[in-house]
Amino acid sequence: MRVVLKVTSSNENYNGGCEYALLDLTPELATLAMRRIAVLNEQKNLDPDLDEIYYWACFVDCYFDPWVESAEDAKEGEGTNSAVGDTLDELKIEDNGVVSVPENFHVAPSQYAAVESEQMVVRADAIAFMAIPKHCSVRVQTAEIPITMLETAAAPAR
Numbered sequence: 121m122r123v124v125l126k127v128t129s130s131n132e133n134y135n136g137g138c139e140y141a142l143l144d145l146t147p148e149l150a151t152l153a154m155r156r157i158a159v160l161n162e163q164k165n166l167d168p169d170l171d172e173i174y175y176w177a178c179f180v181d182c183y184f185d186p187w188v189e190s191a192e193d194a195k196e197g198e199g200t201n202s203a204v205g206d207t208l209d210e211l212k213i214e215d216n217g218v219v220s221v222p223e224n225f226h227v228a229p230s231q232y233a234a235v236e237s238e239q240m241v242v243r244a245d246a247i248a249f250m251a252i253p254k255h256c257s258v259r260v261q262t263a264e265i266p267i268t269m270l271e272t273a274a275a276p277a278r
Contacts, residue, residue: 121145121273122225124208125249125262126217127183136253137233138183138260140208142225143249145265149179150273156242157267164244175240180249183260184231204231217263235260 123145129135143149156173164170186204204227211219235251246264253260 122221122223123265123269124211124213124219124221124225125265126213127260127262129258129260131258134256134258135260136235136256136258137185137188138235138251138253139185139187140213141183141249141262142181142221142227143179144181145269145273147274147276150270153240153242153247153265153270154267154274156240157245157247157270160242161244171243173242174250175242176238177240178238179240180238180251180262182227183233183235183251183253184227185233186227186231188231204228218265218269 121144123143125141125143127135127138127141129138156175160170160173163173184204186208204225207221207225208219211221213219234254236254238249238251241248241250241261243264245267247270248264249262251260252258
């Protein structure tokens, strides 16, 4: 399952080109995330002040801005940039924060944002991802993927 997640920034005026994140939510990743949620919940029984756990990990395929257009894209006039934005608008990502996209959903490399220090954030009933856009002093974080979506992604295909 491919998903796009809305991204927010610790700086309301700048996000380093990270409007959204694209992730392949494979059965293996979903199972790993659910295992990590279970570990967190077990640990919360021992220490109720525990809120979330951070894992260093690079699971997000790319952070991107669908409205960025390079000079090369403008010359070619492919319309890729607006097509990605239109698809996300149709799926109502602004309302939901996380949407499943078709397997052929493609983001042009010119729309990618360079990030570092990527992390998976595990919460009691969801996961999210966090990163630092390169050459910035802000953090960006994705919308949460709820455990129900993880369970669906982990289920064997029929």
